[in-house]
Amino acid sequence: MIDEIPSPHQTYTVRFGAYEVRMSHWITEPGIYRVANNQLIFDMPSTWSCDEAKWIDDSTVELKTRLYPGREYCDLRLDLQAGTGTAVRGTYPFANSMGNPPKHFEGSLQEIYRWL
Template sequence: MKDDIFSPEGTYVIQFDVFEVKMSHWIETPRIFRVADNQLLFDLRGDVWSAMRINWLSESRLELLVAKYPGRISCHLFLDLQTDRGAGTADNDRFEGNLSGLENWVRQH
């Protein structure tokens, strides 16, 4: 099981729903919470999206690369958890808006 990943100062945490889809092929679906009140801020459960790369840019900003299984679809995401804003790119498609809108945009791919 993938360990939780905390923001640099511990304000936010990324947790993963992990499951095997094929022998030795694991999906690690991210969910992001604010630690102080356990508020869910971003959630890709319900689809088969797996976190491929996670990079904290600051205490509240992060970069995520997620890929959908099966297939070759990936989305490059930038989230600002403090301001509830995000942006994403996938192929020639781009989104900017609030985090729930970004979740919906990712699920449309």
Template structure:
């Protein structure tokens, strides 16, 4: 994964903490950050979640495909920084709420 994927209006970025869990098996943990004050708004740190695709849909909404290593649980995240809301949809069901609520839900899978 690249160092950061910046939103179209350059207000937000998704950074990745990358580390190797086994030979040639890498985890790219995503962190959604507001650039103005370097505030982390969403993060999957603390567990073995990895982002596979990260795309800014618009200035405030990012879509990520993530999976929990070793890949048996996965979901698609839609995170909207303007409304502090998000959804997670995938193999474990669906959930909608604030960014913090979605973060907790995913980390508890």
């Protein structure tokens, strides 16, 4: 398992804390840190699990996350230097959720955390 994914110039890093919630069900919680002073810049409320973290540039990261348990996802694009980001939250396309379009949100990192 990958425990950390640093930004291209290693200014920031995404660190993962994993724990088992049920037999073979794992949550991989992401936390984004500034490397120079080990300061937590962004994390997610508990039970959000990160499936993918990809750096766009040294201060912009995209996270693909899902809420456990349930059928919700949230795709985040965070600009850590500006302290802002966008989030798209929806349900996976199962037959009973086709009529629910994803919700979009844009704001500060704190506002995104509260919106989740």
